[in-house]
Amino acid sequence: MKKLTRTASALICAAALTITGAAPSFGQTNDLTAQAVDTNNDDWLHAEGSRLYDMNGNEVWLTGANWFGFNCNEACPHYLWSADADDCLTEIADRGINIIRFPISTELIVSWMKGKPNPVNSFSCNTDPAFTINPDFCAEDGKTPVDSMQVFDIMMKKCKEHGIKAFIDIHSPHTDNSGHNYNLWYGKAGVTTDVWIDSLVWLADKYKDDDTLIGYDLKNEPHGKGQEGEAAAKWDGSKDENNWAYAATRCAEAILDVNPHALILVEGVEQSMSGAMAGDYWGMPDRRDNSPYIGAWWGGNFRGAREYPIKPKQGTSQIVYSPHDYGPSVYAQTWFDKDFSEKTLLDDYWYDTWAYINAENIGPELIGEWGGHMDGKENQKWMTLLRDYMIKHHINHTFWCLNTNSGDTGGLWDDLGFQAGKGTTIKWNEPKYELFEKALWQTKSGKYIGLDHQVALGKNGISLNDFYTNYAKSEGSNLDGGKTSDGKAVNADPSKTTTSTTKPVVTTTTTSDSTTSTSSTTTTVTTTPEVSNRTFGDSNCDGAVDMSDVVLIMQSLANPNKYGISGSDEKHMTEEGQKNADVIGNNGVTTDDALAIQLYLLGKYTKLPVE
Template structure:
């Protein structure tokens, strides 16, 4: 979340100062990068996109409906609330309440520490298992293990009290989520591991001669976190989990933002922009390069790309270097305004990797209790919100079938007034238009939105949950929550994806697509044996730093009336023809004599980069024998590697 909520990821520490915490392992002790890498037993839950929808490997439509759980982005380096509640109890409750995916904000600094083999320490987590094993007294009395302390026991070392490091705890949480049928979405929330680190405009911090507004000293006091650090660290995590479909998606950066000052003094290099340049602060270019890097090591992953804050009015001769106008007259505005991360106008002419089949755009949207934007200055309705802001800022991406949307953050206080009205309008619009979403947030310690849980992370706010619950994927009449795992049901009142498509989709349907019933094909549960991937080389890890509070809120501007958006273009077709003298080895795209995940990566990158396959590589990739290579061939090879089909080629 941007603006004022960004300043108040309120610490839990003060409220629990008297709680006894476990210690943590020394950060200087090296750990094995891959020692705790999770390997899924089935590998059948990966997703892909087509038009505005997201589908499973058999072409069944899915709907991601979840919530945020922050803390890994903060100085505690762990999800908040684990000082008061056992992680299994927490995850069970989340699943039982129908949340099928959790968005985990994380910092690049924390990822770099894992990648470097020196995980940052954890605080504000209570973990004990006392005694760690049965104890027999002199009189023969047995004190069973865990009698005096048993909370988050899996976070403890063998002594029952020493806390494991931040990477080990993250890996344990990912493994535990499998039991409850919950999936994960990892969000790179900020460069620094700090509770206000998200206030920084960009996804990297590199002091340069272009720091013309004091970025180096006034906005961010941390050690350099380079553009490559950002890209390499999230790629490292994607490779670490390339064979584990618990983490389905990666949100490349939370709320890129920044705007021009009224006097033109703000440095253009310090604001996120969206153009056709290769400048590092160009979010379109940066997100595209990062997406390519991730898809190279995991072609299955969904890539979430947020918007920016401001974009110039090119129709009024504004450019990325034009100063804003203070209190402009109607018709003289030079910039379109938006929430941080909310402005996706650039996708219309400059989409990111449209041929990949893995891109999801992820704007954030908030109500008037966070900031009194201009589109709230009336008796607003769904239609006025569309006309004044939503349609041209992000909704056109869905309506024009360009790509799926996932509203990564929405939420706020229940005020029985304008903010609650806005939440209900956005909720209903997302339901009516199959828009994926993750609510902000589970945590009660989000300053100006509050959370779904109470101050001790135990009880649910029934009024707020009641509003939110209607937007969770559930069967139409029986009210079963639908999960994203094909084999494991979502909590106690949920069903697995296979159960839904075999028993509910055609009989009662769900609240997706207005209750429309559909046929679906359950996925075979035969375990796959994907080839493990190596972790990238470690790089130097930065130290934790402080980051200042924001000093200015953005000036809202009115959006113009909607204009017609272009239809998505088709993926380019390779022109290279097969070599008739060579016999095809279907699926062996990289021509190494075997068919495995490296062939998927080779084919995915050729489609993304629009590079033609030649000769035998083309012949081997054309597994359906139609004379061209595209997404259908990619999906078929993926099924073969996952052992869902036993033959490639015609």
């Protein structure tokens, strides 16, 4: 529910009077409600070469972070027991994160698929009105928490409202806070390879008409050392059950059969065959010298993909390779045993292990996990080098992680809490965020670019349409040296975007001496608003949203003969400006629209139009 207060109305009225001398009057605004549902399903992505594109061929860059919890015993994103989801997502969007990777377990999805969703084990519904937190995660009685599937569905809906995209990551077959330590995608909690595939197909089918959930990371960090044989994930041309390349291809094909638009993210393995000696085979004992195996980070080894790339029957347009990469604070790998640089990292590890896929235009990459502690030393140096490499080479990424409770990396958040009457407070690790922030997709002037064509990303962000219409050609972004070509907007189908609004309708009459009188009636209007690439709030069509837009709206209402769409003043509101200015209810420009724009400028609303 959106409410416009009398106090804020008075502020706008005073501002308008200062400039116009008119006396506009505001209708009652405390009953304004609006709910919008966008079902255009037009934000799906696809790959061409090493880049990702939207449906009109505009390049996109996925720059996000991980938020774990669905993979754990709590069965929901961590902190929802002490932080409001909308508050968290507002900050995530305001900080420029355009996609969230949500780790989850196969076991949890199977419980949904069977119609018996596992309960959420982390929070209870609070009946104290002074401490209302996440009320929509409680049943109608206000006392019973919803189940884990309902939490997931609500989180996807909230992500949509904030202009944030999401993808899931099967972190382990079983529900376990340390499940990432398990090698394979099968073998725990009754999960077989077929069950793993069936559960992902079920979820992909459930969300095939919702482009909030745009992708599926099939398995987090398949790993294991070669000498473990069948207990370790390998990458070769066989049909063995532990051959990750074969399993991932099967799973990709099954998902794409039900949703051909979904991105399929495929991670690497830990070890590959080195070819050191003829006759070496997977499962043989290691040798101290001339090892038959080449190691990497868990999920980071794509050496086998040169000979055996992922090629589902539907083609490779939806395949994204997703290595993980970490620094010396996680483990002192051999490639850190020198004064390392981008060149030595490429020569010693990155290029042949995963970077060649992007560099040789084989496919797009998304570094699913990177991050670590800000030690002011080697680990921070590594993070900076990888960050800059990803920017230079248009590599997508999701930082590990938002959570405070990742022991070997720490998080972007240092602390979260909820205070009655104040909502959620999030303390960010500002030095870490500052390092990470440079790798978020943004214009040269610092506006964060979202992946939704219609919904802007947070208070300092813009939609994908807005970027390609108003920024790409003029200033570009932090990719490719700022040389971003102009794009083609994706216009929404208005019949698929509806708003039901109950609000006062204010009738304004202007007399010859520029005074006004008003009458107010309350009505319920169901409308189908125009949703396009326009800059909502820009009433004067100067390409920006600021107080001058508020002033022009007030002038046009107080003196339409001079400032209205057919006005005599050279700075009158045009027909296009009137469409831009109509940010509430799509029922014509009123003082409520002027107020909403001012509240947006004050940071009270995160996007326009107000839903």
